[in-house]
Amino acid sequence: MPEIQFREALRQAMVEEMQRDENVFLMGEEVGEYNGAYKVSEGMLAKFGPKRVIDTPISEAGFSGIGVGAAMCGLRPIVEFMSWSFTWVAIDQIVNNAANVRYMSGGQFKIPIVFRGGNGIAHQLGATHSHRMESVYARVPGLVVVAPSTPFDAKGLLKSSIRCDDPVIFLESEMMLNDRGEVPDGEYLVPLGVADVKRGGKDVTIISWGKCMKYAVKAAAMLESEGIDAEIIDLRTLRPLDVNTVAESVRKTHRCVVVDEDWPYGGMGAAVLEQVYKHTFDDLDAPIQRVCCEDVPSPYNHYLEIQMQPSPEKVVAAVKEVCYR
Amino acid sequence: MDGLAITLPRIGWEGGNAYGVGCLVRWSDAEMSVVDKPRVKRPTKAKTDQRAHEMLRMMLLIRRFEERTYQEYTRPGQRIGGFCHLYSGQEAVAVGIAAVFAKGKDYLITAYRDHGHSLALGMDPGAAMAEMFGRATGCSKGKGGSMHLFQAEVGNLGGHGIVGSQIPLGAGAAFACKYKNTGGVCFTLFGDGAINQGVHNETLNLASLWKLPVVFIVENNGVAMGTQVERSSAEVELERRGSGYHMPYQAFDGNDLDQVIDVVGEAADRARAGSGPTYLVANTYRFRGHSMSDAMKYRTKEELEQARRRDPLVIYEARLREAGAIGDEQLEAMDAEVRKQVDAAVKFAIDSPHPDAQDLYSDVYSEKYPLEKK
Numbered sequence: 297m298p299e300i301q302f303r304e305a306l307r308q309a310m311v312e313e314m315q316r317d318e319n320v321f322l323m324g325e326e327v328g329e330y331n332g333a334y335k336v337s338e339g340m341l342a343k344f345g346p347k348r349v350i351d352t353p354i355s356e357a358g359f360s361g362i363g364v365g366a367a368m369c370g371l372r373p374i375v376e377f378m379s380w381s382f383t384w385v386a387i388d389q390i391v392n393n394a395a396n397v398r399y400m401s402g403g404q405f406k407i408p409i410v411f412r413g414g415n416g417i418a419h420q421l422g423a424t425h426s427h428r429m430e431s432v433y434a435r436v437p438g439l440v441v442v443a444p445s446t447p448f449d450a451k452g453l454l455k456s457s458i459r460c461d462d463p464v465i466f467l468e469s470e471m472m473l474n475d476r477g478e479v480p481d482g483e484y485l486v487p488l489g490v491a492d493v494k495r496g497g498k499d500v501t502i503i504s505w506g507k508c509m510k511y512a513v514k515a516a517a518m519l520e521s522e523g524i525d526a527e528i529i530d531l532r533t534l535r536p537l538d539v540n541t542v543a544e545s546v547r548k549t550h551r552c553v554v555v556d557e558d559w560p561y562g563g564m565g566a567a568v569l570e571q572v573y574k575h576t577f578d579d580l581d582a583p584i585q586r587v588c589c590e591d592v593p594s595p596y597n598h599y600l601e602i603q604m605q606p607s608p609e610k611v612v613a614a615v616k617e618v619c620y621r
Numbered sequence: 622m623d624g625l626a627i628t629l630p631r632i633g634w635e636g637g638n639a640y641g642v643g644c645l646v647r648w649s650d651a652e653m654s655v656v657d658k659p660r661v662k663r664p665t666k667a668k669t670d671q672r673a674h675e676m677l678r679m680m681l682l683i684r685r686f687e688e689r690t691y692q693e694y695t696r697p698g699q700r701i702g703g704f705c706h707l708y709s710g711q712e713a714v715a716v717g718i719a720a721v722f723a724k725g726k727d728y729l730i731t732a733y734r735d736h737g738h739s740l741a742l743g744m745d746p747g748a749a750m751a752e753m754f755g756r757a758t759g760c761s762k763g764k765g766g767s768m769h770l771f772q773a774e775v776g777n778l779g780g781h782g783i784v785g786s787q788i789p790l791g792a793g794a795a796f797a798c799k800y801k802n803t804g805g806v807c808f809t810l811f812g813d814g815a816i817n818q819g820v821h822n823e824t825l826n827l828a829s830l831w832k833l834p835v836v837f838i839v840e841n842n843g844v845a846m847g848t849q850v851e852r853s854s855a856e857v858e859l860e861r862r863g864s865g866y867h868m869p870y871q872a873f874d875g876n877d878l879d880q881v882i883d884v885v886g887e888a889a890d891r892a893r894a895g896s897g898p899t900y901l902v903a904n905t906y907r908f909r910g911h912s913m914s915d916a917m918k919y920r921t922k923e924e925l926e927q928a929r930r931r932d933p934l935v936i937y938e939a940r941l942r943e944a945g946a947i948g949d950e951q952l953e954a955m956d957a958e959v960r961k962q963v964d965a966a967v968k969f970a971i972d973s974p975h976p977d978a979q980d981l982y983s984d985v986y987s988e989k990y991p992l993e994k995k
Contacts, residue, residue, distance in 0.1 A: 321800070347800070352827070353823075353826060353827065353830065355823035355826065355827060357789065357819060357820045357823055358789050358792075358820055358823025358824050358826070358827050359789075359823075359827065360789070361786070361788070361789025361790050361792070361793060361820060361824065362789050362790075362792050362793040362796050362824070362827060363793060364789075364790055364793055365730075365778070365789060365790035365791060365792060365793015365794045365795075365796065365797070365807075366793040366794070366796045366797045366800070367793070368778060368790065368793070368794065368797075369728065369778075369793070369794045369797035369798070370797055370801070371796075371797050371800060371801075385819075388783055388786055388820075389786070389789065389820075392781075392782070392783050392786055393781075393786060393787075393790055397771075397779070398984055398985070398986075398987065399764055399984050399985055400761060400764055400765040400766075400769040400771075400779075401761050401764075401765060401769065401771035401773070401779060401984075402759070402760070402761035402762030402763075402764050402765065402771070402984055403762070403983065403984035403987075404761070404771050404772070404773040405771070405773055405778075406987040407987075408987075437985050438985055438986065440986075440990075455994075456992065456993075456994045459994040460988055460992060460994065461987035461988050462986050462987050462988050485993070485994055485995075487991050487992055487993040487994070488990060488991065488992040488994075489990035489991035489992055490991045533990075536990045536991075538991065
């Protein structure tokens with residue numbers, strides 16, 4: 297199987313879907329002539345032309361809203377944000393329009409639109425450019441929130457998202473775009489709303505998604521040498537949450553650690569944790585532990601930034617705590 | 622302000638037409654003369670008497686509908702809840718746009734003062750009233766309310782509750798028209814309060830940059846809730862906002878139905894021809910408060926009296942009378958018919974069921990999850 301970069305997987309998904317359906321188009325800042333701020337859309341302008349690969353001015357609210365309006369009228373836009381951190385200025389368009397219009401029109405409109413871009417802490421970008429937006433959007437009924445962790449899932453999930461008739465928040469990470477992984481030739485899709493057991497195990501369930509999956513995978517390897525067999529669940533879709541897969545695992549292992557890079561209070565991991573408690577309380581042998589970011593704005597300094605974030609070591613420590621080791 | 626008037630060229634400012642601060646409706650002398658003297662000189666734009674009657678009838682329907690909405694909201698045992706914004710006084714704008722609206726091709730989107738536009742585009746008054754009553758038979762199944770009337774099949778992209786939020790959606794609809802080359806345009810409406818929002822700026826630039834077939838129409842009723850234009854916009858000639866975005870702009874008398882048809886029609890033609898957006902300011906007046914709780918203490922009696930003389934229904938009725946296109950008998954019959962229609966709408970709403978409890982969760986998503994696409 298060919299091994300390709302995460303960014304190439306994303307590009308393949310967009311190119312294939314644009315070839316399949318002429319109502320699909322891409323717009324965003326620097327997606328065209330610049331070939332993508334992070335080169336995800338490299339070559340797409342040359343392939344599809346300026347009608348379907350559209351450079352926008354720096355107007356996140358404006359072009360998000362244009363995307364939603366276009367989706368209401370039969371198109372299937374892919375809106376790229378250079379960073380999800382920039383969507384604080386577009387949030388009214390995403391929440392009040394993309395998510396609400398269907399409900400408040402009594403189901404008269406569908407909004408098939410994908411908003412995608414880098415989410416979370418990258419590297420020394422400081423407090424304004426390091427926001428983790430999953431909890432902001434995953435709490436909104438009407439939105440689907442997707443966060444892949446591998447090139448294979450990125451391609452399959454993005455293709456499903458583009459074909460989905462609901463607005464999808466697609467969360468990537470600048471820190472994953474160079475990651476390589478096996479992606480088969482030919483068409484495949486990964487379903488939305490289905491978590492993936494990335495590693496089977498019997499002693500503890502580690503739940504994560506997106507970039508933090510790296511910490512979970514590393515931690516599991518470290519734990520193995522200490523005789524702890526961890527099961528890892530990659531949620532892949534944060535809304536709607538695949539509670540069944542999670543609950544099934546926790547009922548087997550009786551112990552659970554949630555790993556995410558959101559803030560501790562009101563963060564995404566806290567919402568996931570609540571769901572795990574709700575469905576598996578009687579099966580738990582220890583209180584669930586959560587490994588997340590420190591409760592501070594993201595610092596610029598490299599060492600402080602590392603200190604602020606989860607790490608494989610922090611995950612190992614949390615697992616040992618729930619295992620009483 | 623006078624100092625500015627000397628240094629800046631202001632279209633329509635000369636000719637003794639100084640609008641004092643505090644005067645909300647800045648009618649020009651020429652506009653006032655339509656009421657005072659030769660108001661019927663302009664021939665009606667309607668191609669036939671019947672078409673003229675239909676338009677007058679629609680304005681009357683909106684007026685009576687809104688009066689009844691006021692009663693249903695304020696009566697003991699209030700039947701309409703939440704925020705409710707009446708369109709009385711601005712009818713000519715919606716009806717004039719509807720007159721040039723190409724059904725099946727064009728789109729219209731507006732803010733929360735949306736009853737008039739929906740009726741003008743053909744919404745059944747029963748479905749509109751039932752929506753405000755929160756009933757399952759409402760246009761949005763009782764989930765939208767007064768501020769969120771939608772009718773997809775006629776291209777009515779709805780009323781929107783956040784000031785200015787719908788402006789990019791309108792440009793998006795126009796984007797879709799252009800992308801699919803349908804020849805359609807999107808009439809994108811908002812109030813004078815919305816022009817100070819960020820997305821207004823962003824959308825005007827994007828629409829002009831991309832030459833989208835959109836007609837921006839500011840319904841300038843002179844006051845954003847309780848803040849007069851003079852207190853909210855540094856440039857009181859609102860149409861000049863269009864110039865910064867390299868698009869044609871024009872202010873006009875939004876209470877003169879024929880002028881609305883003329884000006885908006887021309888802008889729509891320009892959009893259809895691929896020449897991009899136009900920025901229009903329809904000067905009008907709302908007879909009622911911003912919403913139902915507004916006592917309108919910011920208005921003088923004199924101002925309201927002046928505005929009453931500029932009532933769009935009065936202007937159009939007089940024009941038709943002068944042209945011999947309508948008489949007392951027809952007008953009385955029309956009013957009786959419209960009142961009956963509004964009564965029937967209220968009865969329909971009262972008789973309609975509330976949504977079922979299980980409808981709470983319907984219409985959140987289009988798809989069922991987990992979603993396995995093919």
